[in-house]
Amino acid sequence: MSFFRLYARAFALLSRARGAAVALALANVLVAAAQFAEPVLLGRIVDKLTAAQAAARAPQWREVAPPLAAWVAFGLFTIIASVIVALNADRLAHRRRLAVMAAYFEHALHLPLSFHVRAQSGRLLKVMIEGADGLFTLWLSFFREHCAGVTALFVLLPLTLFINWRLGALLVALVLAFGLTMNFVLRRTERRQSEVGRYSSDLAERVSDALGNVPVIQSFARVEEETRAVRGLINELLAAQLPVLSWWAAAAIATRACATLTLFGIFIVGIWLNIQRLATIGEIIAFMNLATMLITRLEQIVGLINYMFLQAPRLAQFFDVLDTVSTVADRPGALEVGRLKGAVTFENVSYSYDGVRDALSDLSFHVAPGRTVALVGATGSGKSTTVSLLHRVFDPTKGRVLIDGGDIRDMTLLSLRRNIGVVFQEPLLFARSIEDNLRVGKPEATDDEIALALERAQAADFVARLPQGLSTPISERGRTLSGGERQRLAIARALLKDPPILILDEATSALDAKTERQFQAALKAATAGRTTFVIAHRLATIRDADEILVFDQGRIVERGDFDALVAAGGLFASLARAQFIESEVGEAAR
Ligand SMILES: Nc1ncnc2c1ncn2[C@@H]1O[C@H](COP(=O)(O)OP(=O)(O)O)[C@@H](O)[C@H]1O
Ligand SMILES: [Mg+2]
Structure with missing residues (x-):
């Protein structure tokens, strides 16, 4: 995204606060105009004084009083208006920053799981915070400084030509020199800076990935290697960043030099013009002051361009996320359905993740309401993809x-x-607390309903044993609980929701064989009266399923109930035989 497009988008985000933004911009123009008046008035006063001096008489108060009074009035106005502008700009920027964060958060939560599988949550958070902060600074500095600066450049600068076109032309030359320098530096550093952006993303991703895998890093004694890798990335980042910084330092020196030369030039040319009777002393003083003011403004603008430039990759990433459209958004006129009965039909469904290879091909099956279907097959055969299509993680190809x-x-x-x-x-x-986690399934659940769900999910005992019971806080991702405990809470949560369709995607894999057997009864109670899809590796879990679909490479190769499939002697029968032998050996060893 080009520099100016980014800038335009950043300001488009203020459209919700359009009134306040326009008022602030106008106030800025007034402040700029008032500031411009001050040096002009100063020049007038000096001219009155020198005129009196030239006439060898004492100046009169009544000569200088009107411009003095006007100057004081403009000065007071500038001070008061600046304070009001600064305060309101602050408020506007803070409000919009948080509003933009909230919008980003909501947008990200709406994006499909297929997006979140690819995007790391750490990266999404970083993009949100950096993007919102970048926008905040941009808005704030625009309304506090740059808007007035830009006004000074494009409106007031040409006006100086009317006061004294020769001196005005010098100021115009100064601005042109600034502009050319900026343009040159931007061109020289743009490509490098986007590299810097890439490196800093890589760095953040690497760090967040490592922090999420501390147990692996420690147990594999990888601390040194990981640290070295991060240091390596930092060095690459610095190697790309330093030349950019050097160019900007050179630009700062060049602009400073331009400024000093211009002041010097105005003074010398002013004296020469005065000798030729083409400029008054007051005009020289007014232009010296105007030039100083303009230089301050220009330096602020250079600062903004520099900041924007360094921020550009972050803003671009922020807008990239905002621009990601959900592939499974509601169709226009989509129906709000109430509680469904749960008759599920797949009609010649194919799905491909990459558009090249089908993960599922030509799948057809029907499940009557309340029945339990088991999906069986090797890892990667397409079971999870099948159930994902049912709750629209993605849509069929x-x-x-x-x-x-x-x-x-x-x-x-x-x-x-x-x-x-x-x-x-x-x-x-x-x-959050265990109770909060369960209530995700049904916020208005009564205590009895929660107790019942825990009971059915075989989680009541262990929750009762916890010191704070239901109020026990769970650490991030539930790491303070064992895998089986976490899984039973997740099941209780789904049971509390009491949906007509239930999907258990290897939900029992984290349970040991004994717990899982205890679980059978609970599962039966949980699945009663609802259409259930069970994916499980241990075939004992699916012994009672009404129908078993056997998957192989994205196709259903066998279907029927347990006994029929075993009797058929196909893929399922060989799976069953292997597990039967395994469990025999397991029992014998015990
Ligand atoms: N997010 C994904 N992006 C690309 N390919 C995927 C993704 N998820 C799964 N696959 C591929 O799709 C196929 C089916 O996967 P999956 O449905 O998860 O199998 P199962 O649940 O039976 O183990 C596999 O070849 C897998 O590599
Ligand atoms: Mg799976």
Whole structure:
């Protein structure tokens, strides 16, 4: 995204506060005009004094009083207006910063799981904070300084030509020199700076990845290697950043030199013009002051361009996330469905992650409401992908998924997902209390309902044993609990939601064989009266499923109930035989 496009987008985000922004901009123009008046008035006063001196008489108060009074008035106005502008600019920038963060957060939560699988949560957080901070600084400095600066440049600078065009031309030359220098430096450093942006993203990703895997790093004694890798990235980043900084330092020196030369030039040319009777002493003084003021403004603008330039990659990343459109957004006119019965039909469904290889090909099956279907097959055979299509993590590449006879793409996402409970293989828990985690399933649940859900998920005992019971806080991602405990809480949460369709994607994998056996009864109670999809590796778990779909490389190769499939002697039968032998050996060893 080009520099100016970024700038325009940053200001487009203020559109919600358009009134305040326009008022602030106008106030800035007034302040700039008032500031411009001060040196001009100073020049006038000096001219009155020198005129009296030339006439060898004492100056009169009544000659200088009007411009003096005007000067004081402009000065007071500038001070008061600046304070009001600064205060309101602050408020506006703070408000919009938080509003933009909230919008980003909401947008990110709406993005499909397929996006979040690729994007690291650490990176998303970094992009949010850096982007919002960058926008904040940009808005604030614009309304506090740069808006007035730009006004001074484009409106007031030409006006100086009317006061004394020769001296005015010198100021115009100064501004041109500034502009050319900036343009040159921007061109020289743009490519390098985007490299810097890339390196700093890599660095943040690497650090957040390592911090998320501390147990692995420590147990594999990788602390030194990881630190070295991060240092390496830092060195690369510095190697790219330092030349950019040198160019900007050179630019600062060049602009400073321009400024000093201009002041010098105005003085010398002014004296020469005065000798030629083409400029008064008051005009020389007024222009010296105007030039000083303009230089301050120009330096502020250079500062802004420099800042924007360094921020550009971060803002670009921020806008990239905001621009990501959800592939599974609601269709126009999507229906708000109530509680569904849970008849699920897959009609010739194919899905491909990469558009090259099909993860699922031509899948068709029907599940009557309340029945339990088990999905069995080797890892990577497409089981998770199949159930993901049901709660619209993504939509089929070909074919349709129907619930109660209606295409799920014609239902609103929210109402569809209210009807589906999912227990994932990795039980994702919030760093909140156990009760808060359960209530995610049903915020208005009564204590009895919570107790019942825990009971059914076989979690009541261990929760009761915790010192604070239901109020026990869980650490980030539930690391203070064992895998089995986490999983039982995740199941209780889904049961509390009481959806007509339940998906258990290897939900019991973290449970040991004994716990899982105890779990059978609970599972049976949990699945009663709802359409259930169970993915499990231990075939004992799915012994009672109404139908078993056997997957191989994205296709259903066998289907039927347990006994029929074993009798058929196909892929499933060989899986069952292998597990039977395994468990025999396991029992014997015990
Ligand atoms: N997010 C993803 N991006 C690309 N390919 C994926 C993704 N998730 C799964 N796959 C691929 O799709 C195929 C089916 O995966 P999956 O449905 O997870 O299998 P299962 O759940 O049966 O182990 C596998 O080849 C897997 O590598
Ligand atoms: Mg899977």
